[in-house]
Amino acid sequence: MENKALIETIDLVKIYPMGNHELIALNRVNLAFRAGEFAGLVGPSGSGKTTLLNIIGSLDSPTRGSAVVMGKKVEELSARQAARLRMENIGFIFQTFNLLPVYTVYENVEFPLLLLGVSGAERKRRVMEALEWVRLSERAKSKPSQLSGGESQRVAIARAIVKKPTLILADEPTANLDAENSHNILQIMEELNRELGTTFIFATHDEKVIQYLRRKITLLDGKVARDEILTTEEKRETHGGNSR
């Protein structure tokens, strides 16, 4: 793991106007993530997990403060620059999978490579490789509507990982999955993190996810309440260890 911060938030504030009131979603958040981390933002609904994830992913910008992602200040990026940052360096995994319904599994996974302008032969090789990682090469020609929830999320992981991004942001990736599928998905992501060195940041309140994390950041009312590095022993103590 490198020592240099991949992501850094400095006094990050995000305020949403709500009619006459304001909702403070993030309140002076200071965090740093290094490359190769397998970290999670945890906390109850409305604690600011998704907002922070969106800002890190340059899908949103802070009201005040700064978010530096891979050396780029998110608040200073134009829409086009932010799109390029996401295209080249960031993969997203969503709670509802967000697969493109008219495309096959293969075409869904191929999509980020098309945007990157990867050549046909190279595209094919990488798509099949990504599908093998998530053990779905047999379903390459299926449409998303023909897949189970677990399979859909595995396709989403393949789509996120196929371009070998530096960072993958996963927003409640197991919320629509049963326990067995959740563990399968998490094992795949843990393996990818280990083998490819991809940084994973989750937003979750699912205990099943939390037991896989090596770093747990607890958010409460938009503030960082706790930031813990979890050792295997700690994880075992907290979650009973055998649940995996």
Place this chain on the structure above:
Amino acid sequence: MKVVFKLAFRNLVGAGLRTWLNVIVLSFSFIAIIWSQGVYEGMSAQAAQSLKDAEYGGGQYWHEEYDPYNPLTLEKAHGALPAPLQRLIEERRAMAILIIQGTLYPQGRFLPVIIKGIDSGQNILLFPSKFLNNGGEDEIPALIGTRMARSTGLRVGDVVTLRFRDSQGAFDARNIRIVHIMSTTVQSIDQGQVWLPLSTLRSLAGMEQEATLVTLGKGTNFSERIPGWSYKSLDFLLQDIHELVRSKTVGSTIFYLILILLALLALFDTQVLSIFRRRKEIGTLMAMGMSRAKIIQLFTLEGALHSLLAALVAAVYGFPLLGIFARKGWAMPQAIDSYGFAIGERIFPIYSAGLILGTAILVMLVTTLVSFLPTRRIAKLKPTDALRGRIS
């Protein structure tokens, strides 16, 4: 752009029935526009051809006083044939027509008519002048058209009195025998007209060797300035007919504009719905790094590709259909005779490459514009809102 095109095509094909419904409606517009314009082009060409065959030949020389829209000019609109025209007539490359005013008395009524004298042996026009050789010694042979026969109740063999003024202004009258009733699509040689042998009319009117106009043969290339006479090219002579067809075309244009409007409305609706239904997809595309401009391109292209598919679909079922029409023609109802120009009983549409290409380009341009308009919403869409399925 290649990627966007590929994605747009995938999306379009993937959308299935929704796409094909729009494509089929749009292809109807294609065919309707091409068909209706083809009919009018055919009508125009047929009318022009009929006029050239039966009246205008390869152009005309008019006596300087002659104005076809003012019968009062006929009194003075005649003169001796100038030498160059006389030579052309002798060479059978042109023919003379003498025109005077008269009154016909069919079945106890009287009817102002234009009396025209034509050489019964002429070969310049497709005109049944040879029937004028069939007269007896006492009666003058005369030829009329079907419209004239209908309005006067005259039939072949009927004898009727014709009154006219000679060159000195004296009234005279003769009995004429209808030797033939010609069926022609050209109203301007039929309605209100009586055709007599040129030599007879000249002698009756005391206008020997004179003419009102000279019609050139189709291959006769002659347009020299002749004092007292003015050359009228085919472009000039057919000007009215083209204007008339153009004015008729306006009606059909309104019809196809309504049709295309309906098709475009369906497409506009599809686009608006598509953006609304696919906002989460738009959010996903943004998350994957597609810029707003690219997404707008994608949606616009998806819409525009409808017209490309429509053109292909139209080619599949429309071209054979249009081909059949072009070969077999389209039967004209009787009432169409009141249109005021020469239309045959069947119209044979003409589909030029310009018409087909022009229609395709027009529909594609308008479709692209209609597809683009709703996509402007995407420009204002925040990725986070789109991912949540909201639309700003």
